[in-house]
Amino acid sequence: MLQTIAWTGSAARLIDQTKLPTEVVYVDITDEKQMWDAIKRLVVRGAPAIGVAAAFGVYLGVRDFPEIDSKAFLTRVDEVCAYLATSRPTAVNLFWALDRMKAHARNMWGANPQRMPDTQVIPDIKDELLYEAKTMLAEDTAVCKAIGEHGMALIRQICGERKEYGVLTHCNAGSLCAVTYGTALAPIYYGAEQGVKFHVFADETRPLLQGARITAFELQASGIPVTVICDNMAATVMSQGKVCAVIVGTDRVAANGDVANKIGTLGVAILARHYDIPFFVAAPTSSIDPAIATGKQIPIEERDPREISHGLGRQTVADGTAIYNPAFDVTPAELVTALITEKGVLRPPYGEAIRKVLP
Amino acid sequence: MLQTIAWTGSAARLIDQTKLPTEVVYVDITDEKQMWDAIKRLVVRGAPAIGVAAAFGVYLGVRDFPEIDSKAFLTRVDEVCAYLATSRPTAVNLFWALDRMKAHARNMWGANPQRMPDTQVIPDIKDELLYEAKTMLAEDTAVCKAIGEHGMALIRQICGERKEYGVLTHCNAGSLCAVTYGTALAPIYYGAEQGVKFHVFADETRPLLQGARITAFELQASGIPVTVICDNMAATVMSQGKVCAVIVGTDRVAANGDVANKIGTLGVAILARHYDIPFFVAAPTSSIDPAIATGKQIPIEERDPREISHGLGRQTVADGTAIYNPAFDVTPAELVTALITEKGVLRPPYGEAIRKVLP
Secondary structure (H helix, E strand, O other): OOOOEEEOOOOEEEEOOOOOOOOOOEEEEOOHHHHHHHHHOOOOOOHHHHHHHHHHHHHHHHOOOOOOOHHHHHHHHHHHHHHHHOOOOOOHHHHHHHHHHHHHHHHHHOOOOOOOOOHHHHHHHHHHHHHHHHHHHHHHHHHHHHHHHHHHHHHHHHHOOOOOEEEEEOOOOOHHHOOOOOOOOHHHHHHHHOOOOEEEEEEOOOOOOHHHHHHHHHHHHOOOOEEEEOHHHHHHHHHOOOOOEEEEOOOEEEOOOOEEEEOOHHHHHHHHHHOOOOEEEEOOHHHEEOOOOOHHHOOOOEOOOHHHHOOOOOOOOOOOOEEOOEOEEEEOHHHOOEEEEOOEEEOOOHHHHHHHHOO | OOOOEEEOOOOEEEEOOOOOOOOOOEEEEOOHHHHHHHHHOOOOOOHHHHHHHHHHHHHHHHOOOOOOOHHHHHHHHHHHHHHHHOOOOOOHHHHHHHHHHHHHHHHHHOOOOOOOOOHHHHHHHHHHHHHHHHHHHHHHHHHHHHHHHHHHHHHHHHHOOOOOEEEEEOOOOOHHHOOOOOOOOHHHHHHHHOOOOEEEEEEOOOOOOHHHHHHHHHHHHOOOOEEEEOHHHHHHHHHOOOOOEEEEOOOEEEOOOOEEEEOOHHHHHHHHHHOOOOEEEEOOHHHEEOOOOOHHHOOOOEOOOHHHHOOOOOOOOOOOOEEOOEOEEEEOHHHOOEEEEOOEEEOOOHHHHHHHHOO
16 A cells, blocks of 8 residues: 655655656655645645645744744744645645644744743754644544544445455545545555455546546555546446445535535446445545535536646647536435444434534 | 538548547548548548448449449459458448448349440449449438437427527537438437527547547537536536436447447436436437347447557556456446437337337
8 A cells, every 4th residue: 555645754755646657756855845846736635645745844844944033933834834835725634734733833832922932942843843744644544544444344244245345436535645545445455454355446537537547556556456447437337246335535525414526426326326336435524514514505616628628638629619627526415325434434314423423 | 510421523522530629621532542541540430421431432443443344343343342341340331331332233234243234334333333322321311310300309398498408418429420410419400400509518428539529529510509528527417407308329229229339328328317317319220230139139349448548648547457448338228218210219118119110
């Protein structure tokens, strides 16, 4: 299983995802500018991974700051966070991580900025910021692993005595979107560690092909059999009995269990229902938004039509033709067999199940 | 509406489909070698279009043959047909058209090859072969137009009072796969001629993108509003109420009404059923194969995985990763709301309806 982010002792080591799937290149990030660039250029992507990467970026940005002025140091922390925040302004996890790092630094000084501690404490604060980034890395790993454990138990119930568990997934919610394990692929990695044999069917996931480029790559690299299909082949694969469960990730879950995820997820859910195949959504509780009553309130971002017409190096749609490119769709809760969280498996009715599991 | 094949008086004029959708180039084919090349290179594609193009190829291949030896002329007809047959050895319509041209030439001589007519008849035979090719062109146009008429009446019943008829289609079964009109798009072209306002949603149709490259292009060129979507966006478009009917073409219909068509059709049919949208298949009676009892007997061709991994100018799947690339899928008859043939609309139970309409 690939490790998207690791601390080497002196640098944050990232897999350069812009080079996938044809090259596997690791880059050691040693300052905040390199981290900004890595997030901006999608060297690292996926909400959980971006958050953890940014946290290391904060530490790297203050590591070499002179330890002579407490106030200047605190200002530096804020500046580095503000700078990193501009790398990917739509990534919610990025802000969450930066806020957490800022709060951590401030807490060490106490609430009153007049009560600046001795400059001798600055090295400790630096250590603390590194420790906090490592904690976030460990927390993400633990959440994903717990999803893997709960999900694997569920899939075992469903796929039972089959010699090989055929699972279909859409887009990438694997180790490369988190620190490791991922969400949708966590049960597969966890199960594989226990000796369960899987065969994953990965939708290529137009327009940006995260399934073909990333999901297939990471499973292949981890020795898990995977077959890439075009999105429009999922029905055929299901009709052939090759799949006993579908598992996908999510960007956001509404309070009623409606699920926003990469465009195409809704179609897969409908096909799964038609073929009576369970449709599971791996959803860390951090992705559940109780402030959103139903999926209808989730705005659907429309992206650049050129992702469709010019996305892969060759123009495939004539100039001037209308193109619709929604980035996400919303799968209604009634099509979701279960939500797999790090705190356990949630079943319908989701409103109630979600209220119980959220703090 | 585009005319895929036309006779100029001295040449067969084709739209060069290899240049679409970025350039519209017409080529005048004046001999059989050029026609062989045009079929081979997919300058002309689509079963009906290939058949008609090949028929003109036969005429062009004998047009300038010396009119001095009846037997040599007949041999020449056979040679040209055998040669053209190698241009696309899997295209059933190609053989059908060549056989028809050969039979036409032979009929003029009578069944007994010993009874060769006078060489003076050769010019008449040449004229007859051109006439036969033109007849095939006219027949194809008439069949497609009749499908358009029947289909339009059906769609009008369904979409009723809507100001704009939203129709979703998959792959290309439009004017560019036939002489003109096409099959799935025929009702739309026919309706547009009567002043009906359409908005077509064209699935891009991975892996070869015939929807994006060809369907969207030909509708746009004919002034019919069209929006290209990725295959995995069809569910979203349907969920938004933008589509009142789905209409697709077919490669082959079994005796029970099961429909083989471009990969992805099955998924669209399931989504349409989920959203209670009628799913129509435009099927010239020539595509109905009464020798095939059900769709289970239709072999599914698997194509080169590189169409998926390297199809668009950039490698999108890592080397060594398994890829499944079925060219077609089979939609069971129970998901088909109606078959639209040139002889009228067939409704379930299809076994009976098909028996009535076939000779």
